[in-house]
Amino acid sequence: MSQYMVEFALPAEMDEEFVQKIPAQRLKVNELMESGKMLSYSLSADRQKLWCILKVDSELEVMEVIAQFPLISYMDPTISELMFHNMVAARIPLFSLN
8 A cells, every 4th residue: 555645735715615614524524534534634724735645555546535535626636645644643552451
């Protein structure tokens, strides 16, 4: 599997239809994160850029995944294949039966 960064340009002004689709977008993102296809999802402070890292087999699969986003009609994506993506893993303490 490969990793891809998708950078989305977002509209300067968000109309009511856009705002109403945000909960559905979050549900889709959560679903993709739970399945392991999406590794990260970040929004710039000015809400003009959005980035996500996807772990999929091909750029075609990236396009198929992002086509499912409820907000895709408002997004202008740029796809880049990554050589690597480092991130800090959550530090969960080991559970002891003692």
